Amino acid sequence: MAIAPLEARFQEKIDRDIKIEPKDWMPPAYRQTLIRQISQHAHSEIVGMLPEGNWITRAPSLKRKAILMAKVQDEAGHGLYLYSAAETLGISRDEMITQLHTGKAKYSSIFNYPTLSWADMGAIGWLVDGAAIMNQVPLCRTSYGPYSRAMIRVCKEESFHQRQGFDTLLVLSKGTDAQKAMCQDAINRWWWPSLMMFGPPDDESPNTQQSMQWKIKRFTNDELRQRFVDVIAEQIKLLGMTLPDPDLRWNEERKHYDFGAINWDEFWQVLKGNGPCNQQRLDARRKAWDDGAWVRDAAKAYANKVRLKKEVA
Amino acid sequence: MDHTIKMNRYGDYGDREAAGGQQEAKANANEWPLWEVFIRSKQGLDHKHVGSLHAADAQMAIENARDVYTRRMEGVSIWVVESKHIHASNPDEAESMYDPASDKVYRHPTFYDLPDEVKHM
Ligand SMILES: [Fe+2]
Ligand SMILES: [Fe+2]
Numbered sequence A: 001m002a003i004a005p006l007e008a009r010f011q012e013k014i015d016r017d018i019k020i021e022p023k024d025w026m027p028p029a030y031r032q033t034l035i036r037q038i039s040q041h042a043h044s045e046i047v048g049m050l051p052e053g054n055w056i057t058r059a060p061s062l063k064r065k066a067i068l069m070a071k072v073q074d075e076a077g078h079g080l081y082l083y084s085a086a087e088t089l090g091i092s093r094d095e096m097i098t099q100l101h102t103g104k105a106k107y108s109s110i111f112n113y114p115t116l117s118w119a120d121m122g123a124i125g126w127l128v129d130g131a132a133i134m135n136q137v138p139l140c141r142t143s144y145g146p147y148s149r150a151m152i153r154v155c156k157e158e159s160f161h162q163r164q165g166f167d168t169l170l171v172l173s174k175g176t177d178a179q180k181a182m183c184q185d186a187i188n189r190w191w192w193p194s195l196m197m198f199g200p201p202d203d204e205s206p207n208t209q210q211s212m213q214w215k216i217k218r219f220t221n222d223e224l225r226q227r228f229v230d231v232i233a234e235q236i237k238l239l240g241m242t243l244p245d246p247d248l249r250w251n252e253e254r255k256h257y258d259f260g261a262i263n264w265d266e267f268w269q270v271l272k273g274n275g276p277c278n279q280q281r282l283d284a285r286r287k288a289w290d291d292g293a294w295v296r297d298a299a300k301a302y303a304n305k306v307r308l309k310k311e312v313a
Numbered sequence B: 001m002d003h004t005i006k007m008n009r010y011g012d013y014g015d016r017e018a019a020g021g022q023q024e025a026k027a028n029a030n031e032w033p034l035w036e037v038f039i040r041s042k043q044g045l046d047h048k049h050v051g052s053l054h055a056a057d058a059q060m061a062i063e064n065a066r067d068v069y070t071r072r073m074e075g076v077s078i079w080v081v082e083s084k085h086i087h088a089s090n091p092d093e094a095e096s097m098y099d100p101a102s103d104k105v106y107r108h109p110t111f112y113d114l115p116d117e118v119k120h121m
Helices: A005-016 A028-047 A049-053 A062-087 A091-099 A119-139 A145-173 A177-196 A208-213 A221-239 A264-273 A278-291 A293-312 B058-069 B091-101
Strands: A249-251 A256-258 B035-042 B046-054 B077-082
Touching: A005 A256, A028 A049, A028 A062, A028 A091, A028 A278, A049 A119, A049 A264, A049 A278, A062 A091, A062 A119, A062 A145, A062 B046, A062 B058, A091 A278, A119 A145, A119 A177, A145 A177, A145 A221, A145 B046, A177 A221, A177 A264, A264 A278, A278 A293, A278 B058, A278 B091, B035 B058, B046 B058, B058 B077
Parallel strands: none
Antiparallel strands: A249 A256, B035 B046, B035 B077
Protein backbone atom coordinates (compact mmCIF):
# COMPACT_ATOMS: atom_id res chain seq x y z
CA MET A 1 0.00 0.00 0.00
CA ALA A 2 1.22 3.52 -0.75
CA ILE A 3 2.13 5.65 2.21
CA ALA A 4 -0.61 8.29 1.94
CA PRO A 5 -3.61 6.00 2.53
CA LEU A 6 -1.73 4.29 5.37
CA GLU A 7 -1.09 7.65 6.98
CA ALA A 8 -4.69 8.69 6.54
CA ARG A 9 -5.92 5.47 8.14
CA PHE A 10 -3.44 5.90 10.97
CA GLN A 11 -4.59 9.47 11.68
CA GLU A 12 -8.21 8.39 11.50
CA LYS A 13 -7.57 5.81 14.22
CA ILE A 14 -5.88 8.44 16.38
CA ASP A 15 -8.77 10.84 15.87
CA ARG A 16 -11.22 8.15 16.96
CA ASP A 17 -9.10 7.49 20.08
CA ILE A 18 -8.22 3.99 18.95
CA LYS A 19 -4.86 3.05 20.46
CA ILE A 20 -1.94 2.18 18.22
CA GLU A 21 -0.40 -1.21 19.03
CA PRO A 22 3.14 -2.47 18.25
CA LYS A 23 2.30 -4.42 15.09
CA ASP A 24 0.11 -1.70 13.57
CA TRP A 25 1.47 0.42 10.78
CA MET A 26 2.71 3.81 12.02
CA PRO A 27 4.55 6.72 10.40
CA PRO A 28 8.32 6.40 10.92
CA ALA A 29 8.42 9.81 12.62
CA TYR A 30 5.74 8.72 15.11
CA ARG A 31 7.84 5.67 15.93
CA GLN A 32 11.03 7.71 16.30
CA THR A 33 9.35 10.33 18.46
CA LEU A 34 7.99 7.66 20.77
CA ILE A 35 11.30 5.83 21.02
CA ARG A 36 13.02 9.04 21.99
CA GLN A 37 10.37 10.15 24.44
CA ILE A 38 9.81 6.78 26.14
CA SER A 39 13.49 5.86 26.41
CA GLN A 40 14.39 9.25 27.83
CA HIS A 41 11.55 8.92 30.27
CA ALA A 42 12.92 5.49 31.26
CA HIS A 43 16.42 6.91 31.71
CA SER A 44 14.97 9.60 33.98
CA GLU A 45 13.40 6.99 36.25
CA ILE A 46 16.70 5.11 36.49
CA VAL A 47 19.01 8.11 36.96
CA GLY A 48 16.38 9.54 39.31
CA MET A 49 17.18 6.79 41.79
CA LEU A 50 20.65 8.21 42.39
CA PRO A 51 19.91 11.47 44.27
CA GLU A 52 17.53 9.65 46.61
CA GLY A 53 19.70 6.56 46.93
CA ASN A 54 22.19 8.97 48.48
CA TRP A 55 20.04 9.19 51.64
CA ILE A 56 18.88 5.60 52.15
CA THR A 57 21.67 4.76 54.58
CA ARG A 58 21.25 8.08 56.37
CA ALA A 59 17.50 8.23 56.76
CA PRO A 60 16.56 9.52 60.23
CA SER A 61 14.52 6.45 61.25
CA LEU A 62 13.82 2.89 60.22
CA LYS A 63 10.36 3.94 59.06
CA ARG A 64 11.75 6.66 56.79
CA LYS A 65 14.38 4.28 55.49
CA ALA A 66 11.82 1.63 54.58
CA ILE A 67 9.66 4.24 52.83
CA LEU A 68 12.57 5.67 50.88
CA MET A 69 13.72 2.22 49.80
CA ALA A 70 10.20 1.37 48.61
CA LYS A 71 10.05 4.60 46.63
CA VAL A 72 13.44 4.11 44.99
CA GLN A 73 12.49 0.53 44.14
CA ASP A 74 9.32 1.82 42.49
CA GLU A 75 11.42 4.14 40.32
CA ALA A 76 13.47 1.14 39.14
CA GLY A 77 10.17 -0.54 38.25
CA HIS A 78 9.02 2.54 36.34
CA GLY A 79 12.24 2.48 34.34
CA LEU A 80 11.65 -1.17 33.47
CA TYR A 81 8.01 -0.69 32.42
CA LEU A 82 9.12 2.11 30.14
CA TYR A 83 12.13 0.33 28.65
CA SER A 84 9.80 -2.57 27.82
CA ALA A 85 7.32 -0.21 26.15
CA ALA A 86 10.13 1.31 24.06
CA GLU A 87 11.37 -2.15 23.07
CA THR A 88 8.01 -2.88 21.41
CA LEU A 89 8.95 -0.17 18.90
CA GLY A 90 12.03 -2.04 17.73
CA ILE A 91 14.92 -0.66 19.75
CA SER A 92 16.90 -3.02 21.99
CA ARG A 93 17.49 -2.47 25.69
CA ASP A 94 21.25 -2.47 25.22
CA GLU A 95 20.98 0.12 22.49
CA MET A 96 19.01 2.43 24.77
CA ILE A 97 21.48 1.99 27.59
CA THR A 98 24.36 2.72 25.23
CA GLN A 99 22.61 5.91 24.16
CA LEU A 100 22.34 6.99 27.78
CA HIS A 101 25.95 6.18 28.57
CA THR A 102 27.32 7.94 25.50
CA GLY A 103 25.23 11.02 26.21
CA LYS A 104 23.19 10.65 23.02
CA ALA A 105 19.99 10.22 25.01
CA LYS A 106 19.08 12.68 27.73
CA TYR A 107 17.28 12.30 31.03
CA SER A 108 15.44 14.87 33.08
CA SER A 109 17.85 17.62 34.17
CA ILE A 110 16.32 17.78 37.61
CA PHE A 111 18.42 14.78 38.61
CA ASN A 112 21.61 16.71 37.99
CA TYR A 113 21.07 18.68 41.19
CA PRO A 114 22.61 17.46 44.46
CA THR A 115 20.70 16.25 47.54
CA LEU A 116 22.32 18.17 50.37
CA SER A 117 20.09 17.44 53.36
CA TRP A 118 17.40 15.04 54.52
CA ALA A 119 14.80 17.70 53.76
CA ASP A 120 15.69 17.25 50.10
CA MET A 121 13.98 13.85 50.24
CA GLY A 122 10.80 15.64 51.22
CA ALA A 123 11.19 18.37 48.62
CA ILE A 124 11.89 15.86 45.87
CA GLY A 125 8.85 13.76 46.69
CA TRP A 126 6.57 16.76 46.93
CA LEU A 127 7.89 18.93 44.08
CA VAL A 128 9.79 16.66 41.69
CA ASP A 129 7.43 13.69 41.85
CA GLY A 130 4.58 16.20 41.95
CA ALA A 131 5.73 17.79 38.70
CA ALA A 132 6.30 14.35 37.19
CA ILE A 133 2.74 13.34 38.08
CA MET A 134 1.39 16.51 36.43
CA ASN A 135 3.24 15.44 33.27
CA GLN A 136 2.40 11.78 33.51
CA VAL A 137 -1.32 11.71 34.23
CA PRO A 138 -2.24 12.99 30.74
CA LEU A 139 0.20 10.42 29.28
CA CYS A 140 -2.05 7.63 30.55
CA ARG A 141 -4.25 8.57 27.57
CA THR A 142 -1.41 8.81 25.08
CA SER A 143 -2.10 7.17 21.72
CA TYR A 144 0.49 4.36 21.81
CA GLY A 145 -0.97 1.38 23.69
CA PRO A 146 2.14 0.00 25.47
CA TYR A 147 3.18 3.51 26.58
CA SER A 148 -0.28 4.28 27.87
CA ARG A 149 -0.44 1.00 29.83
CA ALA A 150 3.00 1.62 31.32
CA MET A 151 1.95 5.12 32.38
CA ILE A 152 -1.23 3.88 34.05
CA ARG A 153 0.90 1.53 36.14
CA VAL A 154 3.39 4.30 36.92
CA CYS A 155 0.72 6.81 37.94
CA LYS A 156 -0.90 4.33 40.31
CA GLU A 157 2.39 4.09 42.17
CA GLU A 158 3.39 7.75 42.03
CA SER A 159 0.84 9.23 44.36
CA PHE A 160 2.48 7.61 47.39
CA HIS A 161 5.75 9.23 46.32
CA GLN A 162 4.36 12.71 46.51
CA ARG A 163 2.46 12.11 49.73
CA GLN A 164 5.48 10.71 51.56
CA GLY A 165 7.47 13.76 50.44
CA PHE A 166 4.90 16.20 51.75
CA ASP A 167 4.64 14.19 54.96
CA THR A 168 8.41 14.42 55.45
CA LEU A 169 8.32 18.20 55.02
CA LEU A 170 5.28 18.53 57.27
CA VAL A 171 7.15 16.86 60.13
CA LEU A 172 10.19 19.12 59.60
CA SER A 173 7.97 22.20 59.39
CA LYS A 174 6.71 21.49 62.91
CA GLY A 175 10.16 20.74 64.29
CA THR A 176 12.99 22.77 65.80
CA ASP A 177 14.20 26.02 64.28
CA ALA A 178 17.02 24.13 62.61
CA GLN A 179 14.58 21.64 61.09
CA LYS A 180 12.33 24.43 59.86
CA ALA A 181 15.31 26.17 58.27
CA MET A 182 16.34 22.92 56.60
CA CYS A 183 12.82 22.51 55.23
CA GLN A 184 12.74 26.03 53.79
CA ASP A 185 16.22 25.66 52.33
CA ALA A 186 15.27 22.48 50.47
CA ILE A 187 12.15 24.13 49.05
CA ASN A 188 14.21 27.13 47.96
CA ARG A 189 16.67 24.97 46.08
CA TRP A 190 14.14 22.62 44.40
CA TRP A 191 11.42 25.07 43.41
CA TRP A 192 12.86 26.57 40.22
CA PRO A 193 14.38 23.36 38.86
CA SER A 194 10.98 21.71 39.39
CA LEU A 195 9.30 24.37 37.25
CA MET A 196 11.88 23.71 34.53
CA MET A 197 10.84 20.05 34.46
CA PHE A 198 7.90 21.00 32.25
CA GLY A 199 10.28 22.08 29.50
CA PRO A 200 10.79 25.35 27.63
CA PRO A 201 7.90 27.78 27.14
CA ASP A 202 5.40 27.02 24.40
CA ASP A 203 6.57 29.79 22.08
CA GLU A 204 9.96 28.05 21.90
CA SER A 205 8.28 24.77 21.06
CA PRO A 206 7.14 25.27 17.47
CA ASN A 207 6.19 21.68 16.78
CA THR A 208 3.69 21.04 19.55
CA GLN A 209 1.11 20.79 16.81
CA GLN A 210 2.27 17.46 15.37
CA SER A 211 2.64 15.88 18.77
CA MET A 212 -0.83 17.05 19.76
CA GLN A 213 -2.23 15.81 16.46
CA TRP A 214 -0.78 12.37 17.15
CA LYS A 215 -2.14 12.56 20.69
CA ILE A 216 1.25 11.69 22.13
CA LYS A 217 1.07 14.90 24.07
CA ARG A 218 -2.21 16.19 25.46
CA PHE A 219 -1.28 19.52 27.05
CA THR A 220 1.44 22.08 26.40
CA ASN A 221 4.40 22.69 28.71
CA ASP A 222 3.05 26.04 29.89
CA GLU A 223 -0.42 24.66 30.60
CA LEU A 224 1.00 21.95 32.82
CA ARG A 225 3.45 24.31 34.51
CA GLN A 226 0.65 26.73 35.39
CA ARG A 227 -1.43 23.91 36.79
CA PHE A 228 1.49 22.84 38.95
CA VAL A 229 2.13 26.36 40.29
CA ASP A 230 -1.55 26.77 41.17
CA VAL A 231 -1.56 23.55 43.18
CA ILE A 232 1.75 24.05 44.97
CA ALA A 233 1.10 27.70 45.83
CA GLU A 234 -1.85 26.51 47.89
CA GLN A 235 -0.18 23.46 49.42
CA ILE A 236 2.80 25.44 50.69
CA LYS A 237 0.51 27.36 53.02
CA LEU A 238 -0.08 24.15 54.97
CA LEU A 239 3.65 23.85 55.55
CA GLY A 240 3.92 27.44 56.77
CA MET A 241 6.83 27.88 54.37
CA THR A 242 7.28 30.15 51.35
CA LEU A 243 8.18 29.64 47.71
CA PRO A 244 11.30 31.59 46.65
CA ASP A 245 9.50 33.85 44.18
CA PRO A 246 8.66 37.48 45.10
CA ASP A 247 6.42 37.71 42.02
CA LEU A 248 4.18 34.83 42.99
CA ARG A 249 0.65 36.11 43.55
CA TRP A 250 -2.94 35.18 42.78
CA ASN A 251 -4.31 36.84 39.68
CA GLU A 252 -8.04 37.27 40.15
CA GLU A 253 -8.63 38.00 36.47
CA ARG A 254 -6.80 34.96 35.15
CA LYS A 255 -7.89 32.79 38.06
CA HIS A 256 -4.32 31.56 38.20
CA TYR A 257 -1.16 32.36 40.11
CA ASP A 258 1.28 34.68 38.35
CA PHE A 259 4.89 33.75 38.85
CA GLY A 260 8.35 35.14 38.14
CA ALA A 261 10.63 34.56 35.16
CA ILE A 262 12.39 31.20 34.94
CA ASN A 263 16.15 31.25 34.41
CA TRP A 264 16.28 29.37 31.11
CA ASP A 265 20.03 29.91 30.80
CA GLU A 266 20.48 27.66 33.78
CA PHE A 267 18.17 25.11 32.22
CA TRP A 268 20.12 24.97 28.95
CA GLN A 269 23.43 24.86 30.81
CA VAL A 270 22.35 21.85 32.89
CA LEU A 271 20.93 20.16 29.81
CA LYS A 272 24.23 20.64 28.00
CA GLY A 273 25.98 18.77 30.78
CA ASN A 274 27.14 21.66 32.93
CA GLY A 275 24.87 21.07 35.92
CA PRO A 276 26.30 20.37 39.36
CA CYS A 277 26.04 16.56 39.11
CA ASN A 278 25.85 15.58 35.42
CA GLN A 279 29.26 13.92 35.44
CA GLN A 280 28.67 12.14 38.73
CA ARG A 281 25.30 10.73 37.59
CA LEU A 282 26.59 9.37 34.29
CA ASP A 283 29.70 7.96 35.95
CA ALA A 284 27.53 6.14 38.48
CA ARG A 285 25.35 4.63 35.74
CA ARG A 286 28.34 3.55 33.64
CA LYS A 287 30.05 2.05 36.66
CA ALA A 288 26.95 0.09 37.61
CA TRP A 289 26.72 -1.24 34.06
CA ASP A 290 30.40 -2.18 33.81
CA ASP A 291 30.61 -3.68 37.28
CA GLY A 292 27.53 -5.78 36.55
CA ALA A 293 28.91 -7.22 33.32
CA TRP A 294 30.27 -10.38 34.92
CA VAL A 295 26.89 -11.05 36.57
CA ARG A 296 25.08 -10.77 33.25
CA ASP A 297 27.63 -13.04 31.57
CA ALA A 298 27.61 -15.60 34.37
CA ALA A 299 23.82 -15.83 34.46
CA LYS A 300 23.77 -16.33 30.72
CA ALA A 301 26.47 -18.99 30.80
CA TYR A 302 24.67 -20.80 33.61
CA ALA A 303 21.33 -20.73 31.76
CA ASN A 304 23.05 -22.15 28.67
CA LYS A 305 24.70 -24.90 30.66
CA VAL A 306 21.42 -25.94 32.27
CA ARG A 307 19.71 -25.96 28.88
CA LEU A 308 22.43 -28.10 27.29
CA LYS A 309 22.30 -30.55 30.17
CA LYS A 310 18.53 -30.90 29.71
CA GLU A 311 18.94 -31.48 25.99
CA VAL A 312 21.49 -34.21 26.57
CA ALA A 313 19.44 -35.92 29.26
CA MET B 1 9.03 15.46 4.61
CA ASP B 2 10.53 15.99 8.01
CA HIS B 3 8.06 15.04 10.70
CA THR B 4 10.58 15.23 13.50
CA ILE B 5 9.20 16.96 16.53
CA LYS B 6 11.63 19.32 18.12
CA MET B 7 9.56 19.58 21.21
CA ASN B 8 10.11 18.59 24.80
CA ARG B 9 7.41 16.38 26.07
CA TYR B 10 8.19 14.49 29.19
CA GLY B 11 10.06 17.09 31.11
CA ASP B 12 12.97 18.99 29.82
CA TYR B 13 15.10 16.73 27.70
CA GLY B 14 15.19 15.32 24.29
CA ASP B 15 14.37 18.09 21.89
CA ARG B 16 17.69 18.38 20.12
CA GLU B 17 18.70 14.79 19.55
CA ALA B 18 17.44 12.42 16.94
CA ALA B 19 15.93 9.27 18.37
CA GLY B 20 17.86 6.08 17.91
CA GLY B 21 16.44 2.74 17.02
CA GLN B 22 15.63 0.99 13.77
CA GLN B 23 12.40 -0.61 12.68
CA GLU B 24 13.93 -3.97 13.42
CA ALA B 25 15.82 -4.26 16.67
CA LYS B 26 19.40 -5.27 16.21
CA ALA B 27 19.49 -8.77 17.57
CA ASN B 28 21.80 -8.30 20.49
CA ALA B 29 23.78 -11.40 21.28
CA ASN B 30 24.68 -10.19 24.74
CA GLU B 31 21.19 -9.43 25.94
CA TRP B 32 19.27 -11.80 28.14
CA PRO B 33 16.18 -13.03 26.30
CA LEU B 34 12.89 -11.15 26.56
CA TRP B 35 9.96 -12.71 28.44
CA GLU B 36 6.26 -11.86 28.49
CA VAL B 37 4.70 -11.85 31.94
CA PHE B 38 1.16 -12.96 32.79
CA ILE B 39 -0.33 -12.50 36.25
CA ARG B 40 -3.35 -14.02 37.96
CA SER B 41 -4.55 -11.22 40.19
CA LYS B 42 -6.57 -13.54 42.39
CA GLN B 43 -7.61 -17.14 42.63
CA GLY B 44 -10.37 -17.90 40.12
CA LEU B 45 -9.39 -15.27 37.52
CA ASP B 46 -7.47 -15.67 34.26
CA HIS B 47 -3.81 -14.83 33.95
CA LYS B 48 -3.52 -11.49 32.21
CA HIS B 49 -0.62 -10.02 30.25
CA VAL B 50 1.06 -7.28 32.29
CA GLY B 51 4.31 -6.54 30.46
CA SER B 52 7.71 -7.96 29.70
CA LEU B 53 11.23 -8.17 31.06
CA HIS B 54 14.66 -9.62 30.39
CA ALA B 55 16.00 -12.65 32.24
CA ALA B 56 18.58 -15.36 31.67
CA ASP B 57 16.13 -18.20 32.27
CA ALA B 58 12.56 -18.96 33.28
CA GLN B 59 13.26 -19.04 36.98
CA MET B 60 14.95 -15.65 36.92
CA ALA B 61 12.08 -14.32 34.79
CA ILE B 62 9.59 -15.36 37.47
CA GLU B 63 11.69 -13.86 40.24
CA ASN B 64 12.10 -10.59 38.36
CA ALA B 65 8.40 -10.54 37.50
CA ARG B 66 7.64 -10.80 41.19
CA ASP B 67 9.82 -7.76 41.91
CA VAL B 68 8.68 -5.69 38.95
CA TYR B 69 4.99 -6.52 38.67
CA THR B 70 3.73 -7.60 42.09
CA ARG B 71 5.14 -5.12 44.61
CA ARG B 72 1.62 -4.29 45.81
CA MET B 73 -0.02 -7.71 45.95
CA GLU B 74 -1.12 -7.52 42.31
CA GLY B 75 -0.92 -11.25 41.89
CA VAL B 76 -1.08 -14.76 43.30
CA SER B 77 0.41 -16.58 40.32
CA ILE B 78 2.87 -15.73 37.55
CA TRP B 79 3.37 -17.18 34.09
CA VAL B 80 6.34 -16.26 31.93
CA VAL B 81 6.75 -17.13 28.25
CA GLU B 82 9.80 -16.31 26.20
CA SER B 83 8.62 -13.61 23.80
CA LYS B 84 9.95 -15.42 20.72
CA HIS B 85 7.38 -18.15 21.33
CA ILE B 86 4.43 -15.79 21.04
CA HIS B 87 2.74 -15.80 17.64
CA ALA B 88 0.37 -12.98 16.86
CA SER B 89 -2.32 -12.41 14.26
CA ASN B 90 -1.54 -9.83 11.62
CA PRO B 91 -3.32 -6.51 12.25
CA ASP B 92 -3.50 -5.94 8.48
CA GLU B 93 -5.74 -8.98 8.22
CA ALA B 94 -8.08 -7.77 10.96
CA GLU B 95 -10.91 -7.17 8.50
CA SER B 96 -10.93 -10.61 6.94
CA MET B 97 -10.38 -12.19 10.36
CA TYR B 98 -13.10 -10.46 12.36
CA ASP B 99 -15.60 -8.95 9.94
CA PRO B 100 -17.36 -12.26 9.22
CA ALA B 101 -18.48 -12.24 12.84
CA SER B 102 -20.13 -8.84 12.60
CA ASP B 103 -23.10 -9.94 10.44
CA LYS B 104 -24.07 -12.87 12.64
CA VAL B 105 -26.28 -11.04 15.06
CA TYR B 106 -28.26 -14.24 15.67
CA ARG B 107 -25.31 -15.36 17.82
CA HIS B 108 -26.43 -12.91 20.49
CA PRO B 109 -29.35 -13.54 22.83
CA THR B 110 -30.82 -10.08 22.15
CA PHE B 111 -31.54 -11.15 18.55
CA TYR B 112 -34.55 -13.14 19.72
CA ASP B 113 -37.64 -11.10 20.44
CA LEU B 114 -39.70 -13.23 22.81
CA PRO B 115 -42.99 -12.38 24.54
CA ASP B 116 -42.61 -10.76 27.98
CA GLU B 117 -44.47 -13.68 29.52
CA VAL B 118 -41.44 -15.91 29.04
CA LYS B 119 -39.68 -15.89 32.40
CA HIS B 120 -36.25 -17.10 33.50
CA MET B 121 -34.65 -17.13 30.04
FE1 LIG C 1 8.66 7.25 38.76
FE1 LIG D 1 8.20 8.76 41.71
